[in-house]
Every structure is written in C-alpha cells, then in structure tokens.
Amino acid sequence: MSDDADAVGSEEVRHVAGLARVDLAEEDIDRFTEQFADILASFEALDEVPEVDREEDLANVMRPDETREGLAREETLENAPETEDGCFKGPRVS
Template sequence: MSDDAVDPEDVRHVADLARVDLDDEEVDRFTDQFADILESFDRLDAVPEVDREEELANVMRPDEPHDCLSQEEALRNAPESEEGHFKGPKVS
C-alpha cells in the first residue's frame, strides 16, 4: 500500500468527528500511522486459510443482569446532550 493511501484531509475529518484538535505535525504523524495500519490489513489478506475443527464450544460466561446507569449518570460526562440523549457532531 502506498503512503498516499490515507489523505491528510481524511485524518482531519476523523479527528473532527472525534472532537480532537490536531496540529499539522500530528496530522502528518497520524496519516503515516493509518497508512501502516491499512498495510497490515493488506498483509492479513495474504495469510492462507486453514481448516478448523467442526466442533466448537462456547467458552463465554452466561449473561448476568446488573443494575444499569441512570440516564443522568450516563449523560454526566457527555460534552453535549439534548432531551435526555447524547448529542454528537453532524456527519457530512
């Protein structure tokens, strides 16, 4: 994968959606890191498939009900909320 696989404007867009302010140096660094990550996924595509055992066992614990947060507690640290819901940036 080439270094041009990730555009700095894409990095800025993702940062805006995540409400993270990045300076130009950070954008350049993250652009390179995102390109490296995508390259790693390309390498995974080259790994051959292997046969797996047909018998699979569920090793997960059973679900157990627990008390949940109140709406007020859940929204306490939200940067914005509206009518009892999380409010996020408009995605365009």
C-alpha cells in the first residue's frame, strides 16, 4: 500500500499519525482514511504543474548578536501544566 500513491489505507493513516504524534481513535482512522483518499486524489492535479524557475527576491536580514532582556524564568514557566525546581516537567524518559 505504501508504494501506491493513489490510495491511502488505514495502515498508512496510522503510520502518519504515529509520525505526527497524534493518537487517533479507531473511528477517526476510518473517517480520516476516507477523507484523505478524497483530498489526496485532488492533490494529484499537481502532477500537471510544469517545472518553474523561481526568481526569489531575498535579502538576508542581519543584526549584531547582542544580549538583551528576555522573559524571566517564572514567566516562561507560567503556562506549564507541571513544573519542578524551576524547570518544565515532562514525561519520564524510559
């Protein structure tokens, strides 16, 4: 299935959800599989787009690397669901 770009199966949706770190309920997987088939089928139209030379008008934006005031530690921790000893607390690295 993974080699067939024209169709997406539930296994592929499960795999991508894993890559994207989104836990999906079983019924979501069925619905998303159906919708993704529809959306990806329309994206197939991009095959007809010719290669185009890109004329990027870009300029680097530079500034001196100077220290300046930033947020205080307490402020950065304000929104964390859990903190410990002035640090963010995440899940255990098992």
